[in-house]
Amino acid sequence: MTQMALEGVNLTRQFGGFYALRNVNISVPQGEIRGLIGPNGAGKSTLIDVLSGRASKWQGQVFVDGQDVGKCSPRERRNRGVARSFQRTSIFSSRTVRDQLELAAHWGDDANVDQVMEQLGLSSKQHQVASELGYGDQRLLDLALALIGKPRVLLLDEPAAGLTMEESLNLAHLLRDLVKRWGITVLLVEHDMDVVFSICDQITVLNLGEVLIDGTVAEVRASPLVVAAYLGRNVT
Ligand SMILES: Nc1ncnc2c1ncn2[C@@H]1O[C@H](COP(=O)(O)OP(=O)(O)O)[C@@H](O)[C@H]1O
Numbered sequence: 001m002t003q004m005a006l007e008g009v010n011l012t013r014q015f016g017g018f019y020a021l022r023n024v025n026i027s028v029p030q031g032e033i034r035g036l037i038g039p040n041g042a043g044k045s046t047l048i049d050v051l052s053g054r055a056s057k058w059q060g061q062v063f064v065d066g067q068d069v070g071k072c073s074p075r076e077r078r079n080r081g082v083a084r085s086f087q088r089t090s091i092f093s094s095r096t097v098r099d100q101l102e103l104a105a106h107w108g109d110d111a112n113v114d115q116v117m118e119q120l121g122l123s124s125k126q127h128q129v130a131s132e133l134g135y136g137d138q139r140l141l142d143l144a145l146a147l148i149g150k151p152r153v154l155l156l157d158e159p160a161a162g163l164t165m166e167e168s169l170n171l172a173h174l175l176r177d178l179v180k181r182w183g184i185t186v187l188l189v190e191h192d193m194d195v196v197f198s199i200c201d202q203i204t205v206l207n208l209g210e211v212l213i214d215g216t217v218a219e220v221r222a223s224p225l226v227v228a229a230y231l232g233r234n235v236t
């Protein structure tokens with residue numbers, strides 16, 4: 001049996017009586033880029049929160065490389081190789097790109113800092129103050145921060161939000177290249193279907209807190225259920 005890098009079993013999260021997630025099962029094999037899509041409010045960010053350890057009240061189980069990490073804090077999960085990106089990680093925006101990455105590395109793994117900057121094309125901007133970067137480079141810095149320490153599993157919640165189409169596709173290709181080189185496993189929430197269809201191996205579609213379908217790009221594109229879920233939300 002293939003070892004799953006990331007596995008969520010019967011994940012449920014409620015807010016009051018409302019199910020943001022209900023018995024969600026997801027298994028991502030090592031080295032795969034899994035797209036996570038679904039209409040607004042489907043539960044995508046909630047699932048990322050549960051998998052990364054940021055959700056407070058939830059039920060189910062989370063495994064990383066077959067190890068139960070359900071009781072682990074975000075920091076402990078990070079130590080086990082699970083990283084996530086945030087939309088606004090640049091808390092120390094008055095610091096340079098390099099400083100921020102070194103801070104994230106905190107034990108001073110310079111080799112990895114240089115490698116990450118090079119991989120994302122940020123080396124030439126390493127001495128620029130983060131707040132003075134263009135928006136596209138700020139998003140790359142957010143991704144770079146998640147990559148410090150070479151995570152085994154990367155959870156990305158809309159890393160291309162606000163980028164132009166060209167920047168989105170650039171980010172998508174950087175990501176795919178990186179996954180191949182480092183053998184990372186990625187769960188990618190992304191609303192830009194061009195990005196999802198161009199880099200994901202497999203796609204999980206959430207709707208109203210439940211998995212609607214798990215399949216290849218072709219299967220998901222052809223699914224009437226997916227079309228109905230998106231159109232249903234658009235007309236309401
Ligand atoms: N902290 C919260 N309190 C109450 N409801 C929440 C909270 N976070 C998310 N929700 C609800 O849970 C559902 C799923 O949200 P979310 O996971 O953010 O969806 P998505 O990321 O797919 O757009 C939405 O209906 C949202 O309103």
Ligand SMILES: [Mg+2]
Binds near residue numbers: 044045046
């Ligand atoms: Mg979201």
